Amino acid sequence: MTAMAETISGKRELWRNEPLARHTSWRVGGPADLYFRPQSIESLQRFLAELPPGTPLTWIGLGSNLLVRDGGIRGAVIATSALPKAFEAGDDGRVRASAALACATLAKRSARAGLGPAAFFAGIPGSIGGALAMNAGAFGGETWDRVEAVTTIDVSGRIQQRPRADFTISYRSVQGPAAEWFIGACFVFDVLGSSESGRIRALLRERADKQPLGLPSAGSVFRNPEQAHAGALIESAGLKGLAVGGAVVAEKHANFIINTGRATAADIESLITEVRRRVEAATGIALEPEIRILGEAAP
16 A cells, blocks of 8 residues: 555655545545545556455545545545546537546636536536536536536446446436446537637626635535525525534525634534524425535544
8 A cells, every 4th residue: 555655756645644624625524544646547546456345435526515524534535636637628519527627627618619508517616526426516507417428437446438327317416336436527518609708707706796705615505405495595594694613604605604714524514403403493494415424523
């Protein structure tokens, strides 16, 4: 395992007991037993092939949409953020993108190629891999709306091409072959003949106006229930500004929880629980988290 700490380029890839607060947008989270940040697919394959059988695996991208508990994560955490950020647009409207590519970058490059609709990707604060895993969406669009096929890697390091038909897709949910993770996708967009750049700028302005950007958060905390918006339900229950420790429901958008700088993961999780309790008491609607909550509580 020690030999995997460097790549051919000499950059370090493997850390032990690495605090995940350094790698999540909420800036909280205990240590990972092993934290692996590969620089290449080949390095990722080698790591998976040499990992002891049965080692628990957790995959993260840019660390958004994720709450890691204060006790950290056992086993290995694989961070895809340093993998090559590939983007290839064809004349037929097909775009091939790697999992490490930021969703906003996919939107902008597709726009420059005259392809779309892809502008909604600019509103997803994460990478393509994470967006594929949860069918992330923004501004009325969802990731899998335009997916034709994906590239996956399994626990042994084997790479496969899988059609969309191998997956069951629903709102913020993707079910597919077990023990495989996304490393790329092929999207099929329309050839627009014009650029969506103007729409992207407008959507980003709208996002900045409505969301507390620049503050430690994980994006939207709760899924929108049918025929309702989670943020509106939280606001109607009078919960803007509600705090537990250093975690607070954002005044700007009630479906965001902010780390004021001193929050623990336990603070955030307790606030999530309290918001759910109060919204259900006030409206009869049980909110479901959109974020992933991982790891162990602090001892």
